[in-house]
Amino acid sequence: xxTIPLIxxxxxxxxxxxxxxxxxxxxxxxxxxxxxxxxxxxRGHVINLCADRYRFAVGFAAALLRRQxxxxxxxxxxxxxxxxxxxxxxxxxxxxxDETPVPATLELVRFPSQLTGESxxxxxxxxxxxxxxxxxxxxxxxxxxxxxxxxxxxxVRVASAEIDALGLRSRPGIALLGTVPQQHVFGLEATVMVVxxxxxxxxxxxxxxxxxxxxxLASLPRPRGLVTSPLHLRILLEDADGxxxxxxxxxxxxxxxxxxxxxxxxxxxxxxxxxxxxxxxGGIATRRTVETAEWRAMEGVTLxxxxxxxxxxxxxxxxxxxxxxxxxxxxxxxxxxxxxxxxLVNIAGKRTSLAYLNYHLNSLEGVRDGAFVVPDQTGExxxxxxxFVVAPGRTSESLMSELxxxxxxxxxxRPLCLVDVLPRNATGKLPRHEVDELVRKAG
Numbered sequence: 150x151x152t153i154p155l156i157x158x159x160x161x162x163x164x165x166x167x168x169x170x171x172x173x174x175x176x177x178x179x180x181x182x183x184x185x186x187x188x189x190x191x192r193g194h195v196i197n198l199c200a201d202r203y204r205f206a207v208g209f210a211a212a213l214l215r216r217q218x219x220x221x222x223x224x225x226x227x228x229x230x231x232x233x234x235x236x237x238x239x240x241x242x243x244x245x246x247d248e249t250p251v252p253a254t255l256e257l258v259r260f261p262s263q264l265t266g267e268s269x270x271x272x273x274x275x276x277x278x279x280x281x282x283x284x285x286x287x288x289x290x291x292x293x294x295x296x297x298x299x300x301x302x303x304x305v306r307v308a309s310a311e312i313d314a315l316g317l318r319s320r321p322g323i324a325l326l327g328t329v330p331q332q333h334v335f336g337l338e339a340t341v342m343v344v345x346x347x348x349x350x351x352x353x354x355x356x357x358x359x360x361x362x363x364x365x366l367a368s369l370p371r372p373r374g375l376v377t378s379p380l381h382l383r384i385l386l387e388d389a390d391g392x393x394x395x396x397x398x399x400x401x402x403x404x405x406x407x408x409x410x411x412x413x414x415x416x417x418x419x420x421x422x423x424x425x426x427x428x429x430x431g432g433i434a435t436r437r438t439v440e441t442a443e444w445r446a447m448e449g450v451t452l453x454x455x456x457x458x459x460x461x462x463x464x465x466x467x468x469x470x471x472x473x474x475x476x477x478x479x480x481x482x483x484x485x486x487x488x489x490x491x492x493l494v495n496i497a498g499k500r501t502s503l504a505y506l507n508y509h510l511n512s513l514e515g516v517r518d519g520a521f522v523v524p525d526q527t528g529e530x531x532x533x534x535x536x537f538v539v540a541p542g543r544t545s546e547s548l549m550s551e552l553x554x555x556x557x558x559x560x561x562x563r564p565l566c567l568v569d570v571l572p573r574n575a576t577g578k579l580p581r582h583e584v585d586e587l588v589r590k591a592g
Contacts, residue, residue: 152275153305155179155210158348161270165344166203167324167369168353173203179271181264182210189215190258194240194284196220196233196251197332203353204245204260205331206341209283212243213276213301221332223286223294224574225250236296278302285334287428288578297428306465307431308342310447314435315422317347320396324369326352327376328362330575334428335401339376357381359388372396375417379405380518380577386412387517395419400438401426402576404486404504406512410438425486430470433461434484446482454478458490475502494523494534496559509555510536515543518571520579521562524588536562537587539570566591 159165159175166173185207189195195212197219199205212219220237222229227250234240234255242251245260276282282301286294312318327340344351352369356362362385366375374397377385382400385392386409398413398421410421425444426432434444446452451463452472459476462469475487488504503521510519519538538548545565552561572583 151278151302153278153302154273154275155182155213156273156345158346163348164322164324164350166206166351166353168201168203170368173353176270178203178207178210179273181207182214183271184264185211185261186214188258188261189217189243190241190256191215192217192239192241194218194220194237195258196222196230196240196242196255198222198225198242198249198251199245199260199331200355201245201260201353202327202331202340202351202355206345206351207264208243208260209341210345213280213282214274216280218281218298219283221283221285221334221337223288223333224580227252229294230255232294276301278305283337285337285428288333288574288576288580295428299431300467303431303465303467304338304342305346307338308346310449310465311338311343311424311432311435312347314445314447315397315399315424317343317349317397320372320374322349323372323374323397324350324352325374325376326354326356326362326366326369328356328381329376329378329402330355333402333576334431335378335424335426335576336376338426338432339399339401339424357384359385359390363390363393366395367393374398374419378402378577379409380573382413383409383517386416392416398422399424401432402578404488404508405438406508407438407442408512414439427473429473430461430466443479443483443485446484451481452476452478452484453481459484494560496534499557499559501557501560506534506536506556506560509552510538512555513540513543513548513551516540516548518573520571520584521560522584522588525585534560534562535588535591536565537568537571537591538565539568543567564591 161176163175164172165175165178195217197208199208209219231252241256243258280301282304283299284296286296329336331341354365356365375395376399395417396419398419401424413421423436423438424432425434434446436444449463452461459472460469474489477485488502492503494501506521517539522535549565
């Protein structure tokens, strides 16, 4: 059976993480993962809720060494955790926090406050390609979270393809700071697996506020990069303070406007790339947003479409994957993305997507965040869209006036509701139950 090393490209003394102002070597990582593996209970599944990215990686590696599958929930709500517990009998939870929101029936294992970390220059363990490594879940933005299993071989091949597509092999030893959760498939691939398989290093923290992001990024040696989402990037760029230079920016989880991408490149003095992918498959394609609207599939990956649906195959996929998005092929490996099938809107014989409408809404001056919503329809009435907008200092009337010049009247929101904040999750998405609550309150 073919095997793949747990880490690749690191000497024992090379930096693998930066935590609390200290450098953690690859040798220490391997030693701590080995020590933790011995301490884990003998179970088949573990919910890894470690907030510290380095400790998450140690826990993930330790579970692999024990042939345990890491369950990575899309959020930490009581309902989500309870559903996972009921679906995976005998599961336990690994956490590095004193306050962890888990039900009393779930066994909680605390990440050790102190592992010796003394490197014995132990050999790098190799794991079977076919070993079940993780179960990732959809965000729940269109309903209940759905689980998808990923093998060790799949995770490694996706990471390797991303490293090549993003040109990271030309930036040896790059240190990556992530604002996205490592339990999300994008965070897992781009801030954990890419580091483990690329000879790179991670920052252990996951900052959110602009001050914390600036401080954490500035603490990293060059070359350094920021892995983030459009939501976090927008918040960061709205802050007037100066930003530390970077060498690489990576964004995913939601559409990114060319204007925001150009602003980010100018402020950070670094190129910004996007990854397109989904929970079902992992990363599929990349683009440099300021240069093109087209996406290019990663090496070995091809797409096909029948005009209604699209599939991706090859490369690191175990089988052909049906995509939930509407794409327009420009060749076997190039395409335009037109949004999710569930986001398509048809009103009075006219068709558009929520992604297109949200793009124009969020391009309006003074809009910090905004989203179009299709309320649940009753009866046979005409569909009416709603929009919820965070825009201090603006009125709904002025925003509607500008929207009339940008989108067809059939798709104007009725009503457009001003709110203080949109209840996005850690990756910037709006869970369906939160959307339903917004609609209910709007009455």
